[in-house]
Amino acid sequence: MKNLHEIRTSPQAWTASSGPLVVIDKLRIGFEGESVLNDISLKLLNGENLVVLGKSGSGKSVLIKCIVRLLKPESGTIDVFGKDIASLNRAELDEVRRKTGFLFQSGALYDSMTVKQNLEFPLRRTMKNLSEKRISEKVAETLENVGLADTLNKMPSQLSGGMRKRISLARTIIVDPLIMLYDEPTTGLDPATSDEISSLINDVQKKYKTSSLIITHDIECARITADRIIMIDEGKVYAEGSIKDFESSDDPVITSFFKKFSN
Numbered sequence: 001m002k003n004l005h006e007i008r009t010s011p012q013a014w015t016a017s018s019g020p021l022v023v024i025d026k027l028r029i030g031f032e033g034e035s036v037l038n039d040i041s042l043k044l045l046n047g048e049n050l051v052v053l054g055k056s057g058s059g060k061s062v063l064i065k066c067i068v069r070l071l072k073p074e075s076g077t078i079d080v081f082g083k084d085i086a087s088l089n090r091a092e093l094d095e096v097r098r099k100t101g102f103l104f105q106s107g108a109l110y111d112s113m114t115v116k117q118n119l120e121f122p123l124r125r126t127m128k129n130l131s132e133k134r135i136s137e138k139v140a141e142t143l144e145n146v147g148l149a150d151t152l153n154k155m156p157s158q159l160s161g162g163m164r165k166r167i168s169l170a171r172t173i174i175v176d177p178l179i180m181l182y183d184e185p186t187t188g189l190d191p192a193t194s195d196e197i198s199s200l201i202n203d204v205q206k207k208y209k210t211s212s213l214i215i216t217h218d219i220e221c222a223r224i225t226a227d228r229i230i231m232i233d234e235g236k237v238y239a240e241g242s243i244k245d246f247e248s249s250d251d252p253v254i255t256s257f258f259k260k261f262s263n
Contacts, residue, residue, distance in 0.1 A: 020045050021179055021211050022067060027076035029062060036062050038235035040076070044179070044213050049205055051214045051222045053246075054232035055257065060215040061105075063232075064181045067213070068097055080179070098126050101177035101210070103169055105184040109156045116152045119143070119171050126175050142174045143167075145207060146200060162193035169200065173208055180204065180212040186221045198224035219262045231257070 022044035029037045036059040044050050054060045065071040067078055069085050078085045080096050088096065109118050119139045123130060130138070143149045146166040156164055165185065172180070182201065186194035198221045205212055214225055222229055223243050231239045231246070233253055239246070246254055 021081060022213070023077075023079040024063075024067075025077045025079075027063075027066065027073050027078065029059075029066065029071065029073040035235050037066075037073070037232075040232070040235070040237055042230055042237060044211055045228075046211055047205075047209065048227040049201065049212045049214060049225045051216060051226035051229045052232060053217060053219075053222060053229060053257070055217060055260075058232045059235055060217075060232060061183050064102070064183060064213060064215055067181065068100055068102060069093060098175065099177055100179045100181060101172035101175070103165075103172050103180065103182045103185055105187055109164060109168055109171070111156050113156075114152070115143070115148075115154050115156070115159075115167055118156070118167065119174050122171060122175050138174055142170045145173075145203070146170045160193075162189055162196060165189065165193075165197055166200065169197075169204065173204055173210075176208065177210060180210045182212060182214040182216070184216055184218075185214065186216065186218045191220070194218060194221060195224065197221075201225050217257075217261050219258060 020043040024043070025041050027037055027040040028035070040063065042050075052060050052063065062071060066073050067080060067085070069088075072086070081099065083092070083096065085093070085096065110121070113121065116139055119142060120135055123135050123138060139152070140149065143152065146169055148163060148166050148170070151159065151163065151167065156167070159167065185201065186197050189197060201212060201214065202225055204210060212225075214221070216222060226243055229241060229243060229246060230237055231254065238253060239251070247258065249255065
């Protein structure tokens with residue numbers, strides 16, 4: 001049995017890479033005197049799906065908010081596309097954010113807009129030179145890619161939870177991001193719909209050539225999507241490896257987590 005702390009990344013994840021798109025080194029952040037992340041270091045490689053596992057309160061969501069500077073760490077560095085996020089001016093930060101898709105746990109659709117309008121909104125903000133014809137084409141193409149071409153004129157309230165999640169993903173990928181950050185993408189969904197969303201994450205990776213960091217405690221989501229897995233425990237990177245490495249471990253922290261969160 002391997003010591004999980006000695007596990008290395010699977011060959012598949014590394015051979016698909018030409019270098020890291022995100023490099024986090026010794027990141028520390030806390031709130032009201034309580035440490036949340038404590039010397040976290042990790043890399044997101046080009047073309048991979050990196051899953052970050054951890055129980056509630058382990059700092060997973062804080063981590064991805066730091067990547068796009070929605071939160072500022074106390075110490076440590078975060079490089080995205082080779083640039084230190086902390087040193088960027090507003091225009092440079094906006095450019096990094098434009099290339100980074102963020103799928104929020106809630107989906108965050110605009111309830112007063114149709115599906116079409118929800119997808120048009122980011123296009124008009126970030127790709128201002130697109131013609132109306134091209135905007136319509138991109139909306140149609142993106143909806144087709146998430147399997148919801150017939151929802152164009154529907155309101156979010158008319159859609160199921162899984163459909164809203166798909167539309168939220170469509171709104172994120174329509175501006176052609178290079179990095180995708182998923183914050184608990186399957187939370188609140190039934191098992192079948194969760195599996196559909198997990199499979200869609202893989203489809204997006206292939207069709208849009210994205211690199212994805214997936215924050216979750218859903219073991220099945222990890223099984224479906226992960227090229228590589230990192231587990232956070234008590235604010236630190238506790239272990240790293242493939243899904244097989246984790247499932248075959250006899251480490252008590254790992255086995256307890258998998259027993260609690262497996263379907």
